[in-house]
């Protein structure tokens with residue numbers, strides 16, 4: 001087995017504390033050029049960012065912040081995943097305004113004092129040679145509830161957080177004044193001034209995220225939170241320029257994307273998470289669905305979005321989800337195919353998420369043929385490929401006859417169960433990857 005040359009005494013460059021350089025970072029394939037290495041352990045380029053493998057920690061609210069400030073809990077949990085080989089660790093949904101938190105203990109970035117604890121997490125992730133992202137969002141009508149970790153009254157799935165409990169039920173905002181359910185606050189329909197404030201807040205929080213040192217930002221437009229509510233004809237009943245037609249319902253998201261892109265460095269990739277369907281097709285009424293997501297997806301590269309993270313659902317209590325292991329991943333694949341089939345134009349990569357629990361599933365989602373090679377989005381937004389004949393390639397069949405469904409695999413709950421999921425996956429797939437220096441004696445054998 002060959003290890004790279006830096007000794008444990010070589011400090012990690014730029015880290016504000018001593019820790020040995022992880023060179024290359026944990027989770028990097030040691031025989032990267034071998035054709036036997038699956039795409040899962042090949043690098044991914046997103047604008048100026050290179051990820052060492054195709055794993056990302058999907059953003060997960062921990063309901064543990066102190067007035068929006070992250071704590072040592074976040075440092076340890078997020079840092080632990082990065083240390084164990086996740087190329088991109090994305091900090092949980094972080095509210096751009098105080099009333100955009102779901103629960104009072106959510107992460108926030110609406111004021112400058114929230115930068116320092118985030119920077120501490122970023123510095124640690126960087127000290128491990130890995131990359132850090134942050135998901136920025138506004139909870140819309142799903143704001144001001146009690147954390148699920150708090151004991152609730154019997155039979156209550158959710159409960160409004162009252163002012164005494166740190167909530168703000170009188171100041172919950174949404175595109176339209178329609179509550180999510182009887183156990184949520186009734187939102188106030190946003191005025192045009194409120195909308196302008198939200199857009200500005202996304203820009204301000206993004207500028208703070210840049211100050212904290214993040215490598216990328218994900219805009220949260222999924223799961224029935226504000227931007228997702230705005231996309232849906234069920235939750236957006238506005239009659240002004242932010243409601244009605246597809247053009248109008250997508251306006252808020254498009255304006256947020258433009259505002260964020262305008263304040264982040266040119267080389268920083270921008271991610272967007274959507275719910276590709278709100279699973280309300282069964283009502284036979286107009287709802288946000290995959291065809292509209294495809295239409296939106298094709299518009300995003302020109303707005304400067306580098307990766308679309310495809311989730312689903314969360315906007316309606318009456319959603320009916322057809323669940324199977326690939327229920328979301330397949331939708332990601334459909335969108336990837338459509339985006340890549342667009343002739344000319346800029347290209348955008350796709351992230352898949354949902355129910356990824358095994359090495360084989362993670363491998364098969366991103367696996368490409370040898371012909372496709374390592375690729376990513378070039379600085380000018382077009383697709384860069386190791387294989388010269390990639391341009392024009394619409395889709396690739398893997399050796400199992402399955403299509404490549406995504407470029408990045410986002411994993412949530414499996415990392416809660418098994419923080420070693422990346423290292424374990426490598427072992428199960430027979431890929432020799434770098435381990436964190438200090439843990440090498442525990443390598444799977």
Ligand SMILES: Cc1cc2nc3c(=O)[nH]c(=O)nc-3n(C[C@H](O)[C@H](O)[C@H](O)COP(=O)(O)O)c2cc1C
Nearest residue numbers: 058059060061092093353354355356411412413414
């Ligand atoms: C504890 C927990 C918190 C979550 N918080 C967020 C969040 O902040 N933002 C988000 O977009 N999704 C959130 N999700 C959804 C996950 O990111 C992920 O999309 C979902 O769990 C499906 O992936 P999985 O099957 O790998 O867990 C959360 C999920 C869990 C389990």
